[in-house]
Amino acid sequence: MSQRIILPSTSDEGVFNNSEGYEYTIGPKQSLPNEASMAMIPSRLYNESLMFRKQEVSLSATTFLFQGMVSYIHSHSKSSTEFESTLNEHGFSIGSKLLELLNLRASIPATAHSRTSNFLGTSASSNNALNETAGSATGSGANSLGASEHIYHNHENGSDSIASLITNTRSRDLKILDMLQFVHGTVWSYLFGHVSDDLVKSSERDNEYMIVDNRPVLTQFIPGGVSCDYFVCGIIQGFLNTAEFPCKVSAHCMPQNGFDRRVVYLIQFDKHVLEREGLRFGQ
Amino acid sequence: MAIKAILVINKSGGLVYHRNFSNEESLSSNDYLIIASTLHGAFAIASQLTPRAVQLGEASNAVDYTIPYIPYVGFPRSNANQNEKSRFSSNNVSITTSLGSFKGDDYFKEPFQSWNKSGIRQLCTDQFTMFIYQTMTGLKFIAISTQIPANVNNSDYPIISIQVADNLLRKIYCVYSDYVMKDPFYSMEMPIKSELFDQRVRQMVSNIA
Amino acid sequence: MPQYFAIIGKRDNPVYEAEFTAQQGQQGQVQQGFPQNLKELNPFILHASLDIIEDLQWKTNPNTQSGSNSGGGGGFLRSRNVANVDNCYLCKVDHFYGLAVTAYLTYGGMKFVMIHGNMNNGDVQIDDNSVRAFYQEVHELYIKTLMNPFYKINDPITSPAFDSRVRALARKYLNK
Numbered sequence: 001m002s003q004r005i006i007l008p009s010t011s012d013e014g015v016f017n018n019s020e021g022y023e024y025t026i027g028p029k030q031s032l033p034n035e036a037s038m039a040m041i042p043s044r045l046y047n048e049s050l051m052f053r054k055q056e057v058s059l060s061a062t063t064f065l066f067q068g069m070v071s072y073i074h075s076h077s078k079s080s081t082e083f084e085s086t087l088n089e090h091g092f093s094i095g096s097k098l099l100e101l102l103n104l105r106a107s108i109p110a111t112a113h114s115r116t117s118n119f120l121g122t123s124a125s126s127n128n129a130l131n132e133t134a135g136s137a138t139g140s141g142a143n144s145l146g147a148s149e150h151i152y153h154n155h156e157n158g159s160d161s162i163a164s165l166i167t168n169t170r171s172r173d174l175k176i177l178d179m180l181q182f183v184h185g186t187v188w189s190y191l192f193g194h195v196s197d198d199l200v201k202s203s204e205r206d207n208e209y210m211i212v213d214n215r216p217v218l219t220q221f222i223p224g225g226v227s228c229d230y231f232v233c234g235i236i237q238g239f240l241n242t243a244e245f246p247c248k249v250s251a252h253c254m255p256q257n258g259f260d261r262r263v264v265y266l267i268q269f270d271k272h273v274l275e276r277e278g279l280r281f282g283q
Numbered sequence: 284m285a286i287k288a289i290l291v292i293n294k295s296g297g298l299v300y301h302r303n304f305s306n307e308e309s310l311s312s313n314d315y316l317i318i319a320s321t322l323h324g325a326f327a328i329a330s331q332l333t334p335r336a337v338q339l340g341e342a343s344n345a346v347d348y349t350i351p352y353i354p355y356v357g358f359p360r361s362n363a364n365q366n367e368k369s370r371f372s373s374n375n376v377s378i379t380t381s382l383g384s385f386k387g388d389d390y391f392k393e394p395f396q397s398w399n400k401s402g403i404r405q406l407c408t409d410q411f412t413m414f415i416y417q418t419m420t421g422l423k424f425i426a427i428s429t430q431i432p433a434n435v436n437n438s439d440y441p442i443i444s445i446q447v448a449d450n451l452l453r454k455i456y457c458v459y460s461d462y463v464m465k466d467p468f469y470s471m472e473m474p475i476k477s478e479l480f481d482q483r484v485r486q487m488v489s490n491i492a
Numbered sequence: 493m494p495q496y497f498a499i500i501g502k503r504d505n506p507v508y509e510a511e512f513t514a515q516q517g518q519q520g521q522v523q524q525g526f527p528q529n530l531k532e533l534n535p536f537i538l539h540a541s542l543d544i545i546e547d548l549q550w551k552t553n554p555n556t557q558s559g560s561n562s563g564g565g566g567g568f569l570r571s572r573n574v575a576n577v578d579n580c581y582l583c584k585v586d587h588f589y590g591l592a593v594t595a596y597l598t599y600g601g602m603k604f605v606m607i608h609g610n611m612n613n614g615d616v617q618i619d620d621n622s623v624r625a626f627y628q629e630v631h632e633l634y635i636k637t638l639m640n641p642f643y644k645i646n647d648p649i650t651s652p653a654f655d656s657r658v659r660a661l662a663r664k665y666l667n668k
Contacts, residue, residue, distance in 0.1 A: 021652035028496060028509035028534075030525055031659055040660060043653030046636050059384040063465045070467035096600060096645055097638045103599035104635055163628035169580040172599055174550055221383065221465040223477040228467070242600045242645065280550050 050162050052105055059217070066218050070228055084230040091234020096242035098235070102186050107170040108162055172243075176269065176277060179245055180209055183236060191235070192217045207269040211236070214259040226251040229263050236265060246270040286488045287411060287427045289455065290315070293472045294421030296323030300475040304488055305429070322425070326415065330401040348397040355389060356450040357487035383461035390457040397449065405445055414445065416452035424452040424459075451491060458483045493609060493616070494525050495666055496534040497658070499634065500603040501646040504542060506535070507602065508649045512662040526609055538605050541586035541593045545603055548582050548595075580631075581624045592616040596627035600645070604630060626665035633657055 022029065032038070069090065077083040173179040184199040192213075202208035219228045229251035237249045247269045254264050287307075291300035298319035303309045310318070382390060397404070399417040406413040416424045426448050462480035463469055469477065493514055499507040511534075513525045526534065579597070586593040588607075596604040604627055610616045637643055637654055 021650045021655040022508050022510065022648060023650060024506060024509075024648040028498070028511045029655070030511045031513050031662070038656070041653040041656045043651070045640055045651075046633060046653050046657055048636065048639075050632060050635060050639075060465075063384065067465050067467040074467060093644070100598055100600050100631075100635045100638055104631065161629060161632060163632040164625070166628055168578040169628065169631075170599075171579050172549075172597060174552060174579075221462050221479065222468070223462070223466060223479045224468070244601050276550065281552075 050101065050105065063218065063221055066228075066231070067222075070222075070231075080227060084227055087228065087230040088234035088237065091231045091236075092238035092241075095235035095238025095240075097238075098187060098190070099239050099242050102182075102190055103170055103172075104162065104166075106182075106186060107166045107168070109165070109167065175281060176209070176245065176273065179240065179243060180211070180267070183239060184211055187235075187239060188213075205268075207271065207274055209267045209269075211265040211267065212262065213265070214262050216261055216263045219263075220261060226253045226263055229265075232263075233265060236267065240267070240269075245273050247273070285429045286491060287429055288425075289484055289488060290319060290423075290425040290427070291455075291459070291475065292319045292323055292423040292425065295472065296320045297472065299473065300480075302481065302484060302488075304485075322415075323423070326402045326417075326423070329403045333401040348400055349394050350397050350446055350449045350453075351394045352392060353447055353450045354392075356447055357454050357490050358389070359490050383458070384465075385457060385461075390454045395453065405448075412444070414448035414452065416449055416456065418456060422456075422459075424455050426452055451487070454487060455484055458487070493667065495609065495662065496526065496538065496607040497630075497662070498535070498538055498605050499630075499649070500539075500542065500605060502601060503646060504539065505646060506648070507646065508654070508658075509535075510655065510658060510662075512659065512666055514667040530609070534607055537588045537591060538593065538607055540588070541595065541605065542603065544585050545582065545595045545597065545605070548585065549597055549601070551579070553579070581620075581627055583620055584618055587616075590616065592618055594618060594623055594627075596624075596631070598631055598634065602634065622665045626661055629661045629665070630658055633661075 070087070073086045073090075074083055077086055173182055180199055184196045188194065188196040188211075196211050197214045198210070198212035200210040200212065202210065213232075216229060216232070218231065219226075222228050233249040233251050237247060240247050240249075247267050249268075250266050252264045252266060254262055256262050285304075287305045288301065288303045290298060293299045296319065298316050301312070301315045301319075382388075385391075397416075398419050399415065402417060403415050405415070412428050412430045414426045414428065416426075418424075428444075428448070430444060458480060459475075462477050462483060463475050466477050469475070475481075495512040496509070497512065498509040501507045511525065511531075525531075580599075582595045582597065584592050585595045590610050592608045594606050594608065598604070606623070608616045608618060633654060634649075637649055637651065638645070643649075
């Protein structure tokens with residue numbers, strides 16, 4: 001966050017003329033008297049639906065991208081610890097953003113999901129129909145315009161909003177085990193297309209848990225140690241830290257039963273996470 | 284036929300990978316380097332020796348460079364047979380999910396064009412037979428097999444062995460594209476040190492024996 | 493009925509703030525905003541309720557009243573809506589001289605807090621369903637903001653597109 005001087009609260013007149021977004025040096029803006037009639041500021045980011053769509057990304061493309069990232073970081077870091085921590089940081093932001101997204105998606109009731117996917121499907125086809133009629137009437141130039149306007153309108157109606165489908169949001173996970181179950185199941189299948197192979201609690205230390213992946217997807221073509229798996233460690237760490245379960249995650253290679261690339265992600269929670277759990281859910 | 288050795292030669296004639304499979308006396312790595320560059324040179328000369336008419340002209344259209352697909356070369360024989368029999372039952376998917384970025388139960392399933400149109404494709408001696416598969420980028424995959432043709436002059440020499448070798452070497456090329464090209468620590472044209480690639484190649488060669 | 497809405501980040505820093513007022517333009521009335529002196533106080537009132545929110549954050553059922561721990565969490569201040577079973581929307585968490593404070597927690601621990609003002613010095617009535625719907629929609633917008641690769645968690649959200657959408661939601665759910 002860039003540091004700027006926070007101005008003393010200004011009179012409303014100055015703010016009224018400012019049509020920009022929130023400015024933390026000024027403070028909250030009041031709603032404008034005529035804002036209801038104002039057009040919504042178009043934005044691709046906010047018009048996209050968060051609804052899950054089955055889209056498969058080519059494994060080759062993913063691993064080539066990962067390879068590019070790894071070799072860039074490799075050439076820019078001086079030591080292996082630096083390399084691992086940079087990879088970790090790259091994963092961290094992904095994990096912390098996934099936390100919000102996957103939890104909200106998990107809140108959508110299963111019935112609503114199928115209904116809306118049908119609905120979206122039909123709306124898309126009606127979209128095409130409109131597109132075709134427009135195209136035949138006014139030529140191909142107006143064709144794309146008409147279609148995009150229609151989509152825009154559709155989104156502004158809020159018909160794609162997934163929040164409106166949610167009756168009860170998924171409970172925030174408060175316990176370590178619930179949180180890890182979510183990582184082991186939902187997060188893993190979102191990222192890698194399968195749930196992780198095991199979730200184990202360490203028998204020696206209370207604060208240690210392990211997530212086991214027999215076939216790591218991203219690093220399956222990379223020979224040698226587990227340095228590159230620190231990216232996935234970063235994702236887990238970002239996920240858990242943002243959910244306020246501060247922890248350290250490290251990767252260990254433990255071949256077993258013919259899975260010679262088997263990776264164990266060791267999660268070490270901070271002491272105060274256990275203390276909090278003991279205080280809140282002790283009995 | 285048994286494979287004695289697999290070599291990979293980069294586009295400038297340097298040996299980037301070699302693996303000896305026979306227990307016989309093996310050459311020193313220096314000898315392998317010499318073989319690789321000699322072969323590279325011989326290959327270049329051979330491509331010049333190919334009649335111009337075959338290289339350009341209408342005659343080139345007459346030659347069919349299509350290699351037919353031979354199923355499950357380099358896969359465990361039992362697996363291949365099982366696949367042959369139960370092609371429509373999909374219970375064998377779990378066995379072969381480890382094909383890297385390739386989907387399905389084989390690396391490719393259709394006949395392909397040979398890119399090696401003017402160089403050496405096969406070298407027969409009374410000691411061994413050598414098969415060369417060249418890629419679009421000039422990379423050469425070489426298999427040395429123990430097979431000795433009974434009569435080299437025989438015109439009906441089994442063309443099938445070239446086809447099997449081309450299928451096998453193309454699969455090694457597929458493995459190369461996964462385990463070498465997607466390795467962030469590999470630098471182009473340098474010797475391949477990836478043990479994962481080595482492991483896959485050895486597995487594939489042991490299956491063909 | 494004016495509202496002051498803020499998204500509070502992990503370091504108790506404001507990520508986004510806005511004031512909503514009812515639209516009564518057609519009757520020629522003046523907009524009912526917060527009085528100027530209260531406007532200055534809003535952030536303080538809001539931040540004062542953060543302690544309660546942080547306590548409720550780690551309760552399994554923050555919206556059910558259990559007699560045994562009525563001492564903690566400002567339980568007596570809160571609205572009694574036992575129908576609410578999810579622990580993201582916390583209903584009314586606090587009040588301050590006739591102003592009500594509602595809160596919503598995202599999965600990443602961002603706090604959406606809102607002060608509901610009153611118009612005629614009467615008690616503030618909070619329609620939990622529409623307030624919750626508002627929070628959920630803002631939550632979705634917030635996630636869309638997170639999907640922007642250039643946005644870092646805890647940075648102020650300065651996007652005018654976000655602002656205009658939140659205001660549209662406020663008109664839809666809060667100031668009908």
